[in-house]
Amino acid sequence: MGQHHQTPGSALWGPVADDMFSPLKREVAAAENISRPALTYFQDAFMRLKKNGLAMTSLAVIVFVTLAGVVGPVFFPKSEGGVAYENQQNSHDINQGPTRGESLLIVDDFAAVPVDLVDPNYDLAAPLRAPGDLLPPQNFRIDGAATVDGVHLVWDTAPGVSGYAVYRLLVTPSDRIKLSDLADGTIERGLNIAELTDPAQHAVFDGMGLDPSESYLYSVVAFVDDLNTGQRSYGARAAVLETKLINTIKLSDAQTIYPKAAVGETVRGRAHLFGTDGLGRDVLARMVKGTRVDMLLALLVPTLCIFIGLIFGAFSGLMGGKIDNICMRLVEVIDNFPDLLVFIILQVAIGKGVLSLVVALTAFSWAGFARIVRGEVLRMRELEFVQASRLLGAPIKRLISHHIGPNLLGLIIIAWSARIPGVIASEAFLSMLGLGLEQPTPSWGNVVFDAARRLQVNPIQFFLPASVLGITLLCFYLLGDSMRDAFDPKLRGRT
């Protein structure tokens, strides 16, 4: 290499002075040198990888996601009573879509549930009315505030009935429902909240799965039972009322955000950019926290599988004959072993956790890879250059390291990157079967599978975490592919 001189500090655009130029020293050896600097195999591969924009973008995404998993939790709100933010449950925020924080009424943590009102003077002996004579219950109203924690419905008793049926219909702003249609029963009255068989009872408390973003139409109708046939007949008309719900937050939960909050105030709740799950936990926080486990599994398990599979497959293929035969039968046993059984045994033996998952996911999934490697080795050892090398007396070590190894590398990288989504999917499947991590530790698998149930209710709750998973896996793929191209010596200079 020649030397390059530049006087430090000299202005580029200044007048040209003589001392700016000096003759290049004559170096005979350098002049004779006809090659580029020697690049090692890996330097060369990385150089080509760096030129590939898509691969670099993918790498950047993977690095970003990993960093988010490692550093992200630092930005979470602090843990409460030893419970980390991603595990904090909020009963007011169950199964909600993405939100930037709603206004919430603070309520007492242990507010008493209203008792069912029973009319002590009700005449149980009064003769039952004919089904056609049943009137809609009078004075149908809501007692107290209608909140997501429950709606206390009250009406007046009427003599001569066997009981009341209470219904709830969910309405969205776009629905045009006439209350009279609902009262007449020309449209379905919705969810049957209660069939009160005590006619003296004239109130019911409904808190079943109320959603703060919806409004509801309640209706109540009287019925009579025929004691001989057991047949129940309902009145034709119902009493109807409509209500919107106030969203609430428990005092203790509110105080984690606003330490001075008090019952009765209205405050703004936390933002949940990915929404919340069935226990009211923040899905984004759970995804971020889950990254650690999944990235660890995604990198470790395929590597281990490939390591074992490569050694086993190459050994089997190179040895050939009887040894090969026995090795392949062993692979068949492992391939067909019921792996769920292994997971269960492992959990009983070493308990739940990352170690258990790594062992379980590795122990019985390297076999397929060993088969592929063996097939390749069998094919390759017949190739001319390998044969030639063997003829020249190269030891088996050299055959592997110089001929078969590099040629296998493409396949290995492909298989490695192909295995990553499988590992994450297996983790998800095992989580779903309850064989994953110890609860409530989040992982991508259990978050996304949990969200899958919301697909037909509120698709965005599913698609947000699913696309994080999807995009990350896409990047692993693209990176894997580019790496394969970069590492394959045959493709040198051809991409």
Added chain:
Amino acid sequence: MQHLLSWGFFRYVGQRLIMAVLTLWALATLTFVFMRAVPGDPLTRTKEIPATVRANLEEKYGLNKPIFDQYLIQMQRMFIQGDFGESFRTVDRSVNRMIAENFPASAAIGIFALIVGTTVGLGLGIVAALYRNSLIDRIAMLLCVIGIAIPSALIAYVVQYFLAVFPLTHLHVNPHVWFRPVGWGQFRDVILPGFTLSLGIITLMTRYMRSQMVDVSFAEFVRTARAKGASTARVVALHQLRNAMLPVVSLLGPIFVGAISGSLLIENIFGVPGLGAAYFNSISNNDYNVLMGLTVFYGGFFIIINLITDVLYGLIDPRIRFG
């Protein structure tokens, strides 16, 4: 193909068959050991069976015998009589009947998935390799990722909703010709579960095929063929494809067995009367006979398929000789 009928070939297949039985026996023994290590037994119920009743049941099923005797009885019944025994859950059905009655459904969606998966996968892989780094290549890659990035159970829900529910409830298509969300007994019922199952195969096939095609395209014989003036189509069809297919063929066996062995979730979601649920239930219920029966059945299937693959490999690749 003279070597097919050679003495070496027969000896090879014979040896492999003997090995197959030994392999199955090893598999069965290992399964037996693991199976019995799981806490509880088939008679563990949510409601404890009273001791006297339990004693009668244990006697009936032979669970009161020493464990080694139970092992010998099960092995003898399985390998000598070919009888897998009776299920502890569906009490009147033998495992043999269960396989005979429900395996065809799993096989139907499995074969469908294999055909679609292989055809589409190979096609995509070839096209992606021929037009490397083009738009087509990228689209194929994207499809692959969707196919595998989202677990198949999730895809099953998406497929069911968007292809079978939404069109019927919102677009009012004719339910007699369109897919049913749940059902079995007509050819159309195979398509959705089969398609869902095939996504994994498509992904795998596309990736391997693309990789192999690219590898082969730089091989000397391809260059020679081109140099001699062969048309691109001829080079691709006769030289590249045949050589690129070799490692892919070795994949087919395991993929085939994987596809027909029934998927718990897919079968459950689409109402396919296959063996997927039986296999899963047998593990969670400690149903010894079903678990053992299905393991040996699929194991046997797998081993046979592997043998066939190896033979096929020899047919396609003239460099391999039996003997």
Added chain:
Amino acid sequence: MVLKSAMTRGAAAALFLVAAVLYASGVRAEQKSQDQRALSQEVYFSAGDEPPSMDPTKQADTISSMWLGHIFEGLMSYDPAGNIIPGTAESMTSSEDKKTWTFKIRKSARWQDGKPVKAQDFLYSWRRLVDPAYASEYSFIAIAAGILNAEDIISKKQPKENLGVRAVDDHTLEVQLSRPVPFFDSLATFQVFYPLRRDIVEKFGDKFATDPASIIGNGPFKLAAWQKEQSMRIERSPTYWDADKVRIQAIQSPAMVKDSQANFNNFQTGGIDYTTTSSPEIIKQAQAAKLKIQTFPTGCTTYIAFNVRPGRPFANKLLRQAVRDGVNRSEFVNKIIGVPGYKPTLGLVPDYMPGSKKGMTYRREAPVKGRDADYPSSQKHLQEYLAVSKQTQAPSFTILSDDGTLAKKFVEYWQNSLAKLLNTEVRVESVPFKTRLQKSRDGNYDVTLSGWCPDYRDPMTFMDLFTAGNDNNMTGWVNKTYEALIVKAANESDIAARIKLFAEAEALLLDESPMVPLDQTGGAFVVAPALKNMRHNAFGFSPDFRYAVWDSQPKH
């Protein structure tokens, strides 16, 4: 191109193979649309799973009993409101001490091949139930029913002919009990007490009840088709004694699908006429679709079970009481379970258990004191506990749970809320279902979520659960007073006095709190608007289509 045509041929051959396999797999069943079904009075629904057995004596799970309940009929039966009414027996009389029960069998009762139903058919079936050689899992019901000598026969101390059942003549069956069993009428509806034809059972042997030809029942429907794990169909039987009242012509499960979302999708597209909607997500969809959603109790009570053995964190009663008063059952039921039909409960015995008078329930006669989520009372017990045990903090503990999807969600809720309530560390150990059962039976746990479903319609099925001799009492709780009350109730023939004893025992149990009741299980279902009078009760089989009828054309 050679290759292309080879591939085309291969694909064609393979498609042919699929078709052939499909053909081999059985049904090319004709499927009717909902309109056609309404016209021909047929009901389609999803049975959820393959029935484990169609032999009435062998199994009594919910799916088998649903089918068998339509195919057979016991001595007694249920009306649409869930009251017990005469079935194959036209009358039932019991002696004053409730120890001898006599059933008169209808002369018009017929088997589906036309032969009359005789008292001997019941005798044969009941002896088969307790036969140790046959080894029915449900033979313990005969012990619970107190049938004379049942226990000795099952443990091989007496021959099965000594069972306390006698066919006085062809139409009179007399049952001798070893103790008063006032609820024997409800047991007489149960499937293991259905009659069986000796000639049919012996003719088919091992193959009995494995296909339509080998099942002959005495109920309103007969088995018409059964494709394993796939479909099942029963059709109205003209030989049934009350066949005129049966309006539905056929009931079919076109697929046996467990997945509730898939079943709901199938319902919405008109593939089936009825489905349960027992998950919050599906309830939400059904509400959004403005469907009528009905609820029903499934009969069980769920509770937190403590391990009260010495050395365990909950050996101390005060700590258990702190949990009993502090848990928020209505939040758990309304927000975490989120399935209509579930109800929060303070007591162990469910609300539907009958009381001493007609129209009354046990619960109304024996109300539970206290209220849900009584935080001050909980704190009082906790402070007392800390003072007595001289500690500054409640001990940390582990909740044992199984790994089902729902169990996982519930245990995470209790982990969080119990940790808050007792201000201590709570861990979760979730293991496979059978491992959990084994561990809780071995007393190898601190706290677990458990539940109990009734075997018969009497508070006893819940109350004797916490006696020392009960195999299912995993808590290790033993209380002499409680035992004495239960023994006394078991030998009491007066119903009102029995209920008093049960109420006293339950109050003692709740005070001692070896377990904390949480909720009564339930579910919800949707049904085609024109399909009326479906029954879905805590007792008897569900769903019950015997009284159902298509009213008119279904709405579009």
